Amino acid sequence: MTSVLVVDDQDLIRAGLVALLHAAPGLEVAGEAPDGLTAVALAARLRPDVVLMDIRMPGLDGVAATERILAGAAGGTRILVLTTFDLDEYVYAALRNGASGFLLKDISPERLIQAIHTTAAGDMIFAPSVTRRLIEAYTRTGTQSGQPSVLTVLTSRELEVLRLVATGRTNADIAADLTLGEATVKTHLNRVMTKLGLSSRAQAVVTAYESGLVVPGAG
Template identity: 50%
Template sequence: MIGVLIADDDALVRAGLRAIVGAEPDLTVTGEVTDGTEVLPAAVRLRPDVVLMDVRMPRMDGIQATRLLLERLTHPPRVLVVTTFANDEYVYEALRAGASGFLLKRARPEQITEAVRVVSRGDSLLFPAAVRRLAAAYGPPDGRVGGAELTARESEVLTLMADGLSNAEIAGRLVLGVETVKSHVANILGKLGVRDRTQAVVLAYKSGFVSL
């Protein structure tokens, strides 16, 4: 069973997400909070697998709440940002802070539940076109990827990650074993100094390693 914590200051949004998540046999809502200040205490108490995180909340936004989860917890839940606008600067900053992906509030119920399952497995929910737009608008190049000295194979893997391919899809494209791809991904994350695939892809666009 995948536990989900809902963090949103809009009661109607919380009710809608609760109904969508609660209707699935493998998902359960472990709790709800109305502000970013309440996310960390609730995560400590309830131990959710995934947080559906609104980025705009009154006292503490979802960006800072995401940072606190990653800084304070040894095994933090995955964060799935729920937003109104795909090109919101808050979304980009939330991805940089460690969110595993984002959803629009107008997403269909089946998209929301599948997104929860994807990030709960440790994968990232990436929309390459949206990440490109966000990186172009809010992230000037800093060259860090080039300085990481990736191998030729790691560069290939990172490029395919930026195209939104899963490990299995990358393995098929490069004719490698999935475990080999996982090892390359782990090496890339370590060299770039990032937590997960989402941050790696954002950094790849931001640095200019992958063309905008």
């Protein structure tokens, strides 16, 4: 059973999400929060599998709440952001802070439920093309020449895996490209994330762009 904390400052939207999740198989509502501060406190106490996080809220917004929750989650909680616009600098900041993905608020109930399960399993839930458009719109690419210093801890194989992840390749795609097993690709990616202190695949994509490993606009 996947537990979900619902965070939204609009009572009607929050109530609708809670009702939907109560009726969904395999999901349970761990709690609900009307603001970021309450979300941080509840996440620490309840340890939900997934936090469904509104991004724009008064007081502590979803970006800051995401950072605080993940700082104390020890890998056990994942954040799925809810937003009105896909090209949103707040969403980019949340991904940079470790959110696993984002959804538009006009998503269908069926896709929302599927996305929550996918996020709980540790996968990205948005199309690579959407992710790249968002990241390329707001990324601050490194200016250093050669291999970015933040990535010097990675082996050449780990760098290649990170580059392919950032260009939207799945583990299966990467395995085929590099003639490796999917389990080996996953091991390389896990090592990348551990070495760089990353908490999500989406955060790895952001890091690849911001370090200059992948250049915005490149094919």
